[in-house]
Amino acid sequence: MASAALCSKAYGVNRIFFAGPVQIQQARATVTARDIVCDLPYPAECALWFDHHQGNLADLEERGLDPASIPGRFAPEKSCARVVYQYLLDEGRKLPDFFAELVDAVDVVDSFDYASVEEWRAETPAHVVANAMKGEFRSPSQRNLFYRNLVYALRDHGLEKVARAKAVRRRYEAYLAEEENMLRLLEQDARPLEAEPSIVLVDLTRHNRKPFVWKNLAQVLYPEALAVVSVECAFRNGRKTNDLGFSMSLTIRQNRSGEPKDVGEIMRTLNIGDGHPGAGAGRVSCRSKDEMLRRKDEVLSRIVELWRVQGKGDGG
Structure with a gap:
């Protein structure tokens, strides 16, 4: 925007x-x-x-x-x-x-460069606007209209004034209500990886309808986590497929540690996607449910391997 x-x-x-x-x-x-x-x-x-x-x-x-x-x-x-x-x-x-x-x-x-979870969760003009963008929309056309109007408003008035606009405040308040539902869902679907407890896995593959959740909220439940990785089945035209979507981001705790980690590099090494140091995403095509389950475990295992290797040659 x-x-x-x-x-x-x-x-x-x-x-x-x-x-x-x-x-x-x-x-x-x-x-x-x-x-x-x-x-x-x-x-x-x-x-x-x-x-x-x-x-x-x-x-x-x-x-x-x-x-x-x-x-x-x-x-x-x-x-x-x-x-x-x-x-x-x-x-x-x-x-x-x-x-x-x-x-x-x-x-x-964009870089998730916060000093604490409390700072990240604080109500600021930037967070009001960012969270207003995160809430669910009735349709892509409604989303694009809101985004377009947001661009014009930021261009003409700046962040402070836009954050006070009624339409933005309305969506922000709606998002806060949705966030409570997300936290309840994460209580069921988020857990530390057994092979690497510093990484919290948000596994959404059980859902037959595309869940609406922001994985970074998992660090509210697991403040000691260094990274959050989510995996979900891709949906096309509202129908669940066997294709997998992976998304990973560093937590505030990891960002403050100073240890070099690069999520985008992990996705590129796996040859499934891209990103930047703090966050990345990728996709894996699967022809069957059995292949989906197997590939999910394989990719998660490789993520752990690459995570452990990163930084070792740089004094990390």
Whole structure:
């Protein structure tokens, strides 16, 4: 949202569209030479590309593309918003002062750079807006409309004012109610991995309807955890499949420890997905339930192996 707000302000862009990495990689989203692409893999063409994911940089190299030849910027910053913001400043663009506060807040939220669980859970303008985005939507069109209006509001008014808007507050309050249900679900489905108790597993594969839950809440129940990994069956058109989705993130405790860990590197090594040091995700295709159960155990075992290896050569 912040990246889009910055680009909209700097370049007068008013047509905002939302896509995921897979849509870009599989060319399921139309991108032209006039478009600006943020926080996503590089498409076949675009006017400007901004990103901070190491996996997307590696993808460019595999495609024989030189990042320096692509208009825009790649930089391993805490957020894509930081990449865009610094690029615009280097261009000599004049931006309202409130964008500095917005980008600082996005850096913290995107990298999960909190000093404590209490700080993460505190009601701040950044958390009000971020949690308003997390709540359930009736449809993709309702979600995209809310997101688009949020981009325009952040562009024109900044974070503090947007966090006080009635529509944002309404969704934030609704999310807090949903969060209580999530914590109850996590009490059933979250547990430390037997092979590596510092990693909490959120196993959602038993559910026949796609559960709505944010895995990071597991550290409220397990404050000693260093990472949270979730696994769930993919749903297509509301129907459960045998394909698996994995998601992993470092906890606040791990981030404060200073020990080098890179979740994105784990996903890339497994060749199932990508991410950045603090968080990553991947997908595994399975042809049957038996294969799904077997692959789930295999991937979790490999995650533990890679987790234990990381940092050993760097004094960690």
